[in-house]
Amino acid sequence: MSEPTIFELSRPGRRGVEMPACDVPSRPAAQLLPAGLIAEAPPALPEVAERDVVMHFTRLSRANFSVDTHFYPLGSCTMKYNPKVNEAIAALAGFAEAHPYAADLAPGLVEALAELSEALCEITGMAVVSLQPAAGAHGELASLLVARAYFASRGEKRKIALVPDSAHGTNPASCALAGLEVQTVKSGANGLLSLRDLERHLSGDVAVMMITNPNTLGLFEKEIAEIARELHEAGALLYLDGANMNAILGVARPGDFGADLMHLNLHKTFGTPHGGGGPGAGPIAVTAALAPFLPAPVFSRDASGEAFLDFNRPQSIGRVRTFYGNVGILIRAAAYIRALGPRGLRDVARYAVLNANYLRARLAEKYPAAMAGACMHEFVATGEPFAAHGVKTLDIAKRLIDYGIHPPTIYFPLIVHEALMVEPTETESKETLDRFVEVMLKIADEAEKSPELLKSAPNTTEFSHFDEVAAARKPRLTWQPPAAG
Amino acid sequence: MSEPTIFELSRPGRRGVEMPACDVPSRPAAQLLPAGLIAEAPPALPEVAERDVVMHFTRLSRANFSVDTHFYPLGSCTMKYNPKVNEAIAALAGFAEAHPYAADLAPGLVEALAELSEALCEITGMAVVSLQPAAGAHGELASLLVARAYFASRGEKRKIALVPDSAHGTNPASCALAGLEVQTVKSGANGLLSLRDLERHLSGDVAVMMITNPNTLGLFEKEIAEIARELHEAGALLYLDGANMNAILGVARPGDFGADLMHLNLHKTFGTPHGGGGPGAGPIAVTAALAPFLPAPVFSRDASGEAFLDFNRPQSIGRVRTFYGNVGILIRAAAYIRALGPRGLRDVARYAVLNANYLRARLAEKYPAAMAGACMHEFVATGEPFAAHGVKTLDIAKRLIDYGIHPPTIYFPLIVHEALMVEPTETESKETLDRFVEVMLKIADEAEKSPELLKSAPNTTEFSHFDEVAAARKPRLTWQPPAAG
Amino acid sequence: MNYIPHDADDVRSMLKTIGVDSVDALFEGLPPEARLAREMKLPPALTEPELRARFASLAAETRTDVVSFLGAGCYEHFIPAAVDAISSRGEFLTAYTPYQPEASQGSLQAFFEFQTLIARLTGCEVSNASLYDGATALAEAVLMARHATGRENVVISAGLHPEYRAVVETYLRNVAPEIRTLAHDAGRIGAEALKEALAGEPAAVVVQSPDFFGVVHHWEPLVKSARDAGALLIAVADPISLGLLKRPGELGADIVVGEGQPLGIPRSFGGPGFGFLATRMDLVRRMPGRLVGEALDRHGRKGYVLTLQAREQHIRRERATSNICTNHALLALRATIYLSLMGPKGLRSVAELCLAKAHYAAERLAAIPGVRLRFKDAPFFCEFAVELLKDAAKVRAGAIAQGIDPGVDLGRFDPALSRTLLVAVTECRTKAEIDRLADVLRKEVAS
């Protein structure tokens, strides 16, 4: 039974929530505003009862896979368990009801955000943090603008950004947005960057190199320190895409291996829920040299140790958003960091890496990893061996849905053919991993013996095999009432 | 994929929630308690991670039908929409964290409960209310004990309770618990009690007659006032089972048609959620003559109008439970009553009755109502016409599950063959009712043309056709680890 | 607000289908004298914002800022956030009794797990799926024992919560057996008193441990004496204490009952919590309340159903084991989630924290001039009674003014105890709060 849209449930005159009568002496709106401003009718929102709304959206929710209901090893996204206590904490009236221009009335919140900023500095090994960016991509943009402001302050006109071919799409897109010219750097056969490749691209025009470490193949860039050194010698900066920090929390710090600036995805590494696509939070952390250029304000402390919002940053690039950041998410991450403590955070990395390697090892025979050797928190396998049976990675992904498992990330990174990017995260138990292996091996078997099972998958869901090409060719992006027949 | 039990998810040493270290100077438990009191090992609870718990119970929840997800026309249970705002209100710290022996620190709560008591008096037309009983059956017991105390105070030794054959099972069971002897009174062919039948049972030994009105056939007992009069003349009391108050809110009041004492099911009439079986709340309301015998304490007001808990009730039957009642539920009901106001409550009855009659009329051809004519908030149809096809009411019920509708109450009341008791409630829209009709007619058609579809139903659920006889013969009521093989 | 979706067109077309002219016509069957001719005298309807404002302001009157040492059957224990998050899901919250197993496996399996947890917690073979509260569970247990033994009378220990005793008395009022009190001596149950109490061929002996005064009793001698006297031993237990203390069922208690509120349920001014009742398999057909059992479906797959329903009112009517229908399922679910989250180690540590903090508090309070422990030598769990030189109600009022609710003034139960405070200390109280309690009491008793 497919659920109708909320518009189809609408009936003229039906009411959901009603508002109280006006308690002030008042005139009609038409007398309070000049002619021509008021719409004849309110917008055509659906007219539904509260009961309809609750049933409709509750039913819709049940059509989702989610971390709370399914194993969700979506590579690059760190779909770990999101602690319920953090939801309760973020909902506390003292946080949820604070107004951004009444920081003076919310000193505890300012303190919490200052503590978070400090913790992120210690975790990354960087000097100063800005909590403003709303997500990873936003942090990338903010950082690149910081880098550009830094060079501008030195009278340098560097305009090139080096981006590995394995990079996430947001990296080159952020460069473009920041007015930088992207040059793609090829990964080596081992999936890593090499000094030699890099040297070919280095010049006085290079402003920044964006490196994801561990990279999107789940490998640690071994030459990172040398790369940083060469970049620095060439006067360029090393940007660290921190999306994969889950692998190295407490084990290695970007600031220690040469990063000048970076973003974090709190919605990945620090356990905040992904919300069906967001919101996240993408704080950025920079070295002392770059700190003057951070978006203002920054959470800081005065001489007496009191936390405050520091607006007085004359070299700042300005704002990248209104107010101070996605505070509701920041608070969850702050609570997560406090809950785990330094050892707990380090264990996150250790067990995330253990889980990934366990899956890698158990699946290797049927799903060879793109690169040999140990991985970090995730690994990229290839579905190529099944090509002989006419089976693609996409088919494997869809078949997983039939077994109640959310598919891994597929076809990313772009440099791996038929990529299948598996990130189990540390919160999943050995039993869950074993079941995943069992299912994956069963699917491999099916692929060989009855590939049609995969080609037709998923077979257990309400819908299957959407015609996405037709959908994009003639997009229908809003609900339209059926044409009167 | 059936969900394993929480015990099967257990792994030794795995931890969910942990407790802080002890912050007081302390000795080991064995030094604080004498030998022999402490268990060697704690109870064998499952050892699971928070992630396991959340996933397990979230998944389990998804295997339920519920008001939030399905139409749920379960007769006699008034499965109306449960407003979400009442959940938020009951969770307010000032209510949820109040201690029963600190009423002095919760004057607003005492006020709310006094207002609720008063509202229930006005709604029922009775004099005084006790909020103590935890559910309808509990209210029945409390009321019957009140009745017995009343007679005892008058030196009367009446021991008979008259109970119609259409009564809910709790009525006779409560009589038995109260030490009363049950005599069953037959309903007339029209489904109603008649004075003449009653007279046959009346005697100086009759303490009370329990009447559900509207009765469990969904009919209003037309002779109720006369019956009350005759009972009173015989010195007996009229107990009103208020489970069906949804039909007459604001339209008719038990106190006005002769009831001496009654219970309400707040979890039916006043929109509190049913919780998968409870908790409910079953306040009782009585006339002034019976008020002295109510369980103590009672929410009352002093001369200045201040609400207080009145413990000083020397003739009280005593307590029927600890503390004051299911306050979490009472608060929800209090909010519901305040939200709807007198007209909204009256509309509840009007639309509940409208909805039931609409369904009755539309289904009449295929599912004849047990009794002719208009019904109140529910009606009882019979599945008998389908007997010719080997189809029972149970089969129809199970087939409804395939269509995503929770079955009506079946095989109750006992006096209707193959009973199908349908209570749509007022919160359901005409569209929902129309869909139900459509499905019911389709099922009728299936019953005639392909009865095996019904006999095998449900076909869309994980389980179907449990062997309940075997389950009762060799009950397995706790999870047992598989015998070592 | 009224949550009614109909508009005038709907009503018109529905009336037409029904074949009447007006909604009023549907009520014509009601005799005029039964009808209310006026509008009910209730406050007018409120919109959601008004409703929230009204109840928020009533709730705001509660002094949640006062640190509470109240217990006496209703305790502040830590409730993990996941308990609320899961139990508030609509599918659990808005379903009803799982009579249709195919549409209710979620609730059924959860209750089956609940039964197993309670059985393990109490050391019994079987538990039902919840009753209203601890006191009604006890009353039901007493009735069970009377049926099982064919005997009439009951022995109740003096340490039983007075409200539990009151409820048992109410339930037994009309069968009027003898209720004998098992006297305590300086808080403890002596062999002599036990012997005396058991003399009257009782059906059951009821002992609470930790009892109303917090005192912990040894089950073994009680079980033995009850058995020797042909009576069933009914144990009333605090479920948190069972994280640490011996399980009465394992030691031979015939029925174990108690209040489930401490297991992840807010105090809510005393309800709803839930009652649990666990016993031996050979008494299962005498149990009150719902039972969930494993069952195989037509494909031989294991699922869950309500079972042994022949005990219940909807089948057996006046011969049912109890009149209960609606139970406290949602609270049982909360306890199921709570116990699953805590696990054996978590529950033990809650119990150990309660024990340690209560003993620290008792030491601190006992050191105050004018304060002494009522039962100096009796072992206790998380609660203890102190006798004051002053009126307990006055001391309590004075302490509250300083932000501390120091305990339940036992004068409310017995004028003879009007200088006694019952102090509960759970894992939620910090050392700083206990120290403040001691300071405040010192001041109040001295003043």
Place this chain on the structure above:
Amino acid sequence: MNYIPHDADDVRSMLKTIGVDSVDALFEGLPPEARLAREMKLPPALTEPELRARFASLAAETRTDVVSFLGAGCYEHFIPAAVDAISSRGEFLTAYTPYQPEASQGSLQAFFEFQTLIARLTGCEVSNASLYDGATALAEAVLMARHATGRENVVISAGLHPEYRAVVETYLRNVAPEIRTLAHDAGRIGAEALKEALAGEPAAVVVQSPDFFGVVHHWEPLVKSARDAGALLIAVADPISLGLLKRPGELGADIVVGEGQPLGIPRSFGGPGFGFLATRMDLVRRMPGRLVGEALDRHGRKGYVLTLQAREQHIRRERATSNICTNHALLALRATIYLSLMGPKGLRSVAELCLAKAHYAAERLAAIPGVRLRFKDAPFFCEFAVELLKDAAKVRAGAIAQGIDPGVDLGRFDPALSRTLLVAVTECRTKAEIDRLADVLRKEVAS
């Protein structure tokens, strides 16, 4: 707490499968110089009770008791309980971007409904599935306009929220176009100023209405002038005001953006809310952010998929229309639920209440000696600026001491406005509160 389920046995057996001796061995690929040799200097781990206590005490420092008249882009509106109840469901909360449509129909349909609601609210043909906030939505709209028109420069009205302007400037910093300010005259936009501002071949004209000072502008002349000048008109709108005011899209605005926080989202110190961006279908392939579209599956059944992904960074990389990936989906869901619950009548009545109460407040405040409306003759919606005889920061501090936060001290944006308060009055403020505001301001300005 660490939410890691492994025990030593698990680890041992997993390491064996992997073929290494220790977890450390898995990190051997990390060069020693990259590794942290010490433990991070962070406070130690907390258990759940400690964590809650710590954050509850930080939250308790917030003065939620002070009645707030603050707005300036972040508003207190009533949030129906059903919004929280539904949006907190795990299936919505813990899913991610619906790349796998078969496993994400719930989110996809909700976002499709969101797009439709925003399109209808703004009077546009199409909306995306959310951006970060109103200001970034505006910056994206400006970039869109630059691409669509092939022009460089931008005109921004003086009434734009200063933080929005700052964000646009940051985003445009490295393309360095001319940003001309469209001056206001006594709060309003005059024909002359408009003409002057439009002289430089702008790609877009950005006008906010109700603007930062609460003033409402007429869209028609703005649309016409922009069109005549070959520029796109970008409207920045308060979604609540669109319950009452004319919809800019219907009047010809090319792009309508705004902040979604007022639609059922708590203030949370300024985030997360969400940005909305709606436009004409002919600009759809230039839009930033995710789009959900209808699609037919192999059985011809209508469902939903992410569509037009070729615009996005994961496909188009440096040529994408935007770099956005993670968006503000959960907040878009909240708005979807909010708008569904309110319906056209509900939203209109919220807007009307805001309007009426703000006007009542303005009248009350304007009557106070030493207080005057900054723009006496300009129409306004729910917010207005008042000029005080005194320093606004001092007046505000004095009022807060009396439990009223009277408005935003505009000195924080511009020292020239240090005697100006921006007062927002939503449907949540009562007459009594507004009267108290007036009393308190009277006192503070006089003192």
